Amino acid sequence: MESKKDTFSIKSSLLIALFCMALLTASVLVAGEDVWVYQGPCSQFPDCNKHCVEIGYRQLGGKCVPLKREKGSPLVCVCLVHS
Secondary structure (H helix, E strand, O other), rough: OHHHHHHHHHHHHHHHHHHHHHHHHHHHHHOOOOOOOEEEEEOOOHHHHHHHHHHHOOOOOOEEEEOOOOOOEEEEEEEEEOO
């Protein structure tokens, strides 16, 4: 059986973790930059935008972008979260 001290420690740790996650999310949203959620190679997602819309990224959808800025880089499907 857990002691009160152990329960308090676990609850405190969870609270701190939630606070940090909220702070990080707020920082990303305030920055106003696109946040891309990597899905995989575009060869696995023939319609990247449709895929992203179907899994819940309805507002901005998705698109295929080069993995690197180098010429000939493979395309990957990313879902847009915020712009």
